[in-house]
Amino acid sequence: MADAAVTGYAEALFAVASIEGDLSAVEDELFNFAQALRSNDELRSTLADGNVPAARRLQVVDDLLDGRASATTSVLVSMVVGAGRASELPSIVDAFIERSAASRNKAVATVRSAVDLTADQRDRLTAAIKVSTGKDVEIRVVEDPSVLGGVITEIGDDIIDGSVRRRLNQLRESFR
Amino acid sequence: MRNQWNRLLAAPLLALVVLVALAGPASASGESVGACMAEHLEAHGELDSHLLHDEAVQDQLEKCFEAPSPILPELNEIIWGGGAFLILFVLMVKKGFPAVQGAMDARADRIRADLDEADQAKLDAQSVKAGYEARLADAKSEASRLIDEARADAERVRADLVARAEADAAGIRERAAVESDAAKAQAIADLRAEVASIALGAAERVVQSSLDAEVQGNLIDAYIDEVAGTDG
Secondary structure, eight states: OHHHHHHHHHHHHHHHHHHHTOHHHHHHHHHHHHHHHHHOHHHHHHHHOTTSOHHHHHHHHHHHHTTTSOHHHHHHHHHHHHTTOGGGHHHHHHHHHHHHHHHTTOEEEEEEESSOOOHHHHHHHHHHHHHHHSOOEEEEEEEOGGGOSEEEEEETTEEEEEEHHHHHHHHHHHHO | OHHHHHHHHHHHHHHHHHHHHHOOOGGGSSSOHHHHHHHHHHHTSSOOTTGGGOHHHHHHHHHHTSOOOSSSOOHHHHHHHHHHHHHHHHHIIIIIHHHHHHHHHHHHHHHHHHHHHHHHHHHHHHHHHHHHHHHHHHHHHHHHHHHHHHHHHHHHHHHHHHHHHHHHHHHHHHHHHHHHHHHHHHHHHHHHHHHHHHHHHHHHHHHHHHOOHHHHHHHHHHHHHHHHHTTO
């Protein structure tokens, strides 16, 4: 049921964003909001708390996105939070981005790195993934300090881990 | 039996005949001296002093002083005594002796019955004694069997307890050895993990301090090249 709800909300977001005609910007803004929600436990618990009145939760959303996101993004986030699906919002956003990329015959590659990638690095990584997997992908970069250095790429269930963290973990395993 | 009866009857008859044959005159015995003298004097008529000097009278009077026979009774006594004896003897033979014989037979029978009863009682007592002895032997045998069984049970229980105790002790020793090995292995693993944690913490700090923007860019470039090269 959860997967069906996630897919259903993702389809709704995709439909609205497509109609509004600003799909790429909405994708970026929703992706950034979902990452903020993943990394901030207090924000996630507040928006997902059923005991907090809906008006209060929607006010929090407005305060966060006011001036930082388009009206379409604010409406879509408010719709999900108002429906009491805030805890599932990151998954809904992931499904929405995959749905948008699929509409362009592409897959989504989530790239985790300690620092942001340059445009050149993004283009080269896209080409390299195309060469490696045969898939046309759109890169979503997540800055994650725990990676330490290097990159971790996730394409669906496939993971290409070239991070310093992985090498340290391998070193830790070798001590055991 | 008949001869015994004949001899028994002949003995008193013979004694009676002997007594009658030897019996003296009735005057010689059984009368007083005074009566004898008075009888002789009256036979000579009137009493006077001349009569007492007559030798024939004196002889007769002297005979009155002769003592009667101490053994032989007077004839009439013998006849009456013999008759009474015969009557009494016949009564005894006809009535008394059978009664005495019957009493004796009855007594003999009673004694015989008593003896038989005593023998039977003895046999019964012996039988009872044999029964008691058999039961006593059975009781002794049963007691011996029970003692043997109790002894065997005790031995079995003791063996079980010993075996269980030995098994428990072996289990305890084995568990102690396993726990000791596990504790030892855990201590080594903990120590190794601690050393690794310390070393990795130091390595991480060194890596972080050395990961400047240039190094990060180089790592990303190297990663891109690696991904591009994985296709072969």
